[in-house]
Amino acid sequence: MDNNFVISVLIVMFFFAIGFMAASLMIVAPNNEQAPLSLTGAMIQQLPCMDLTNYVETEITVDATNIYLRSGCYMLAMTTNELQTFSISNGMNGIRGPRPATHDVITDLMEIFEIEPLLVKIESMNQGTYFSKLAVTQGTKVLDMDIRPSDAIAIAVRTNIPVWVNKTLLEDNGEFVC
Amino acid sequence: MKDLIAIFVVSVAISYFLGGLMYSQTIYVYEEDILDAPKMLLEPFSMDASKNPNMTQATVIVPAVDQDGNGVPTKLEVQVVPGTGKALVNIDKLLFWVDTQNSMRTARRVAENVMDINLSKTDIVYTITANASVVEGPSAGAALTVATIAALLNRELDKGVMITGTISPDGTIGPIGGALEKAKAAKSIGAEKFLVPKGQSVEISYKQERKCEKIGFADYCTIETIPLRTDIGDEAGIPIVEVENINDALKYFLLEE
Numbered sequence: 001m002d003n004n005f006v007i008s009v010l011i012v013m014f015f016f017a018i019g020f021m022a023a024s025l026m027i028v029a030p031n032n033e034q035a036p037l038s039l040t041g042a043m044i045q046q047l048p049c050m051d052l053t054n055y056v057e058t059e060i061t062v063d064a065t066n067i068y069l070r071s072g073c074y075m076l077a078m079t080t081n082e083l084q085t086f087s088i089s090n091g092m093n094g095i096r097g098p099r100p101a102t103h104d105v106i107t108d109l110m111e112i113f114e115i116e117p118l119l120v121k122i123e124s125m126n127q128g129t130y131f132s133k134l135a136v137t138q139g140t141k142v143l144d145m146d147i148r149p150s151d152a153i154a155i156a157v158r159t160n161i162p163v164w165v166n167k168t169l170l171e172d173n174g175e176f177v178c
Numbered sequence: 179m180k181d182l183i184a185i186f187v188v189s190v191a192i193s194y195f196l197g198g199l200m201y202s203q204t205i206y207v208y209e210e211d212i213l214d215a216p217k218m219l220l221e222p223f224s225m226d227a228s229k230n231p232n233m234t235q236a237t238v239i240v241p242a243v244d245q246d247g248n249g250v251p252t253k254l255e256v257q258v259v260p261g262t263g264k265a266l267v268n269i270d271k272l273l274f275w276v277d278t279q280n281s282m283r284t285a286r287r288v289a290e291n292v293m294d295i296n297l298s299k300t301d302i303v304y305t306i307t308a309n310a311s312v313v314e315g316p317s318a319g320a321a322l323t324v325a326t327i328a329a330l331l332n333r334e335l336d337k338g339v340m341i342t343g344t345i346s347p348d349g350t351i352g353p354i355g356g357a358l359e360k361a362k363a364a365k366s367i368g369a370e371k372f373l374v375p376k377g378q379s380v381e382i383s384y385k386q387e388r389k390c391e392k393i394g395f396a397d398y399c400t401i402e403t404i405p406l407r408t409d410i411g412d413e414a415g416i417p418i419v420e421v422e423n424i425n426d427a428l429k430y431f432l433l434e435e
Contacts, residue, residue: 039396047393131403137396145401146386 038139044118049135049144055121055164060153062088067153069122069163073178074170076122078130084150091157103154110159114138120152122165125173233259236328238431240321241340241363241372242308243356249363252308254318256325261301268305275314278306281345285322288349288424289330302326317354319345320373323424324431335431338370341421349424351375361414371417373427374410379418381408 036043044050058069058076062085069076087103090096096104110117118135125131132149134156135142156163235257242252265286267274274282282304290297304322306313320343328335342360344352354360357378364372383406390399411418421427 036395043394043396047396047398140395141397141399143399143401146403 036140039137039142044137044142047135047142047144049118049121049133049142052121052164054167056167056170057162058165058170060088060092060157060163062092067150069165069170069174070177071165071167071170073176074174075177076165076170076174078149080150084154087154088150088157091154103151103158107155107158110136117155117159117161118142119161120147120149120156120163122149122152122163122169124166125169233257234329234332236325236333236335238321238325238328238335239337239340239367239369240318240342241360241367241369243359243363244309247359249359249366250309251367252306252313252318254321254325255305255307256322256329257303257305258326258329259301259303260299263298264301266301266303268303270305272306272308272310273312274306275312277316278313278318281316281319281322284319284345284347285326287347288323288345289326292327292349292424293330295330297330300330302329316344316352317342317360319343320351320375320421320424320427323349324427327424327428328432331432334433336433338368339373339430340364340367340369340371341373341427341431343373343375343421343427345424351421351423351427353378357381358408358410358413361410361416361418365414365416369416371419371430372414373419373421373430376420376422379410379420381410382406383408 056071058071061068061070065079065082065085067078067080067085067088069078087101090101091103100108109115115136115138118137120132120134122130122132130149132147132152133144134147134152135144137143153163155161235255237253237255240252240254242250244250265283267279267282286297286302306318320341323345324335324341341351342354342357342364344354346352353375357374358381361372361374385404385406387402387404388399389402390397392398419430421430
């Protein structure tokens with residue numbers, strides 16, 4: 001076989017290989033640049049769970065069987081059981097019992113597996129039952145989940161995240177305390 | 179002297195006569211009350227209406243659900259007999275938890291209030307027949323009250339009507355659990371109409387719904403709890419009537435005289 005022919009074929013194959021590699025890099029590179037390992041604060045703020053239109057941040061207090069959420073002159077009372085208020089009270093005061101309590105275990109798991117809590121939203125009430133959401137994130141994953149308000153608040157006080165209440169819900173069902 | 183002797187003889191005679199009377203009376207009472215005591219104790223508690231013309235009774239069937247989910251009939255019998263105002267529970271075949279016994283006590287009190295009568299001279303005997311060894315729960319309270327009133331009125335009950343619900347001292351019929359299963363059970367044992375407490379003709383159950391979507395770079399997931407509304411009448415295939423109190427229930431149970 002003619003040596004020049006072989007060399008020509010090899011040169012053509014070399015350029016094909018170079019072209020193919022360049023094309024591959026062009027396809028892959030943009031994605032690598034755009035896909036972060038975790039969401040930035042600005043990205044998280046764009047998510048539906050972070051929409052706080054008509055929500056107000058509240059201060060939490062508890063007594064034996066009630067959780068009180070206060071914002072301005074309105075205070076919402078939610079009745080629960082003594083175990084839940086005891087857990088919230090312990091969380092607020094940084095008290096851990098001799099054996100790990102359920103909410104302590106949950107927050108330990110979140111910390112070890114780098115699940116970051118974002119916020120709690122008390123959204124609605126139906127037939128005396130309040131409904132709330134807890135939003136958490138890990139890497140690029142975000143979970144906005146239904147949760148009992150007492151559980152959400154017990155986690156919130158342990159992880160220092162805000163508890164937001166729907167303003168209309170607060171004013172319609174809360175007590176005017178000013 | 180003769181007079182004194184005569185007075186003495188007459189006095190002795192009268193004393194003997196009175197003493198004899200008292201003695202014979204004592205023997206008589208002794209024999210009747212003590213020797214025949216077992217017979218006397220048994221007779222007033224006879225559950226056979228034919229032997230006791232003063233007794234009235236009523237029976238109502240309550241649907242129950244066994245551990246396999248099958249409908250099983252539970253028969254409630256109420257007998258009314260002259261007595262001293264007792265609420266008696268027949269534990270011959272079944273034992274009762276306190277909540278069921280309390281329903282019987284409340285049923286008696288509600289019957290007294292609804293009918294505006296005094297039951298201080300009436301005993302009410304409750305008997306439950308079921309394929310069980312122990313009965314618990316307050317959900318037969320409304321049925322017990324209906325049967326108590328029917329027994330006191332000596333009225334017949336519509337056998338095609340069944341009811342589930344607790345009873346409160348003011349006659350309110352309160353909520354129970356498992357209304358759908360009980361409605362199915364009622365149909366399976368022959369009910370044509372099933373009475374349930376107010377608000378329980380529709381059952382709300384909850385289903386968890388998970389959704390994930392891509393929002394920007396985020397894998398955004400939500401977990402929602404969705405309420406599911408089930409119409410018990412449609413699901414069980416039997417007409418359901420909501421009743422708020424015992425007077426509402428009696429309209430469906432008491433047959434025209």
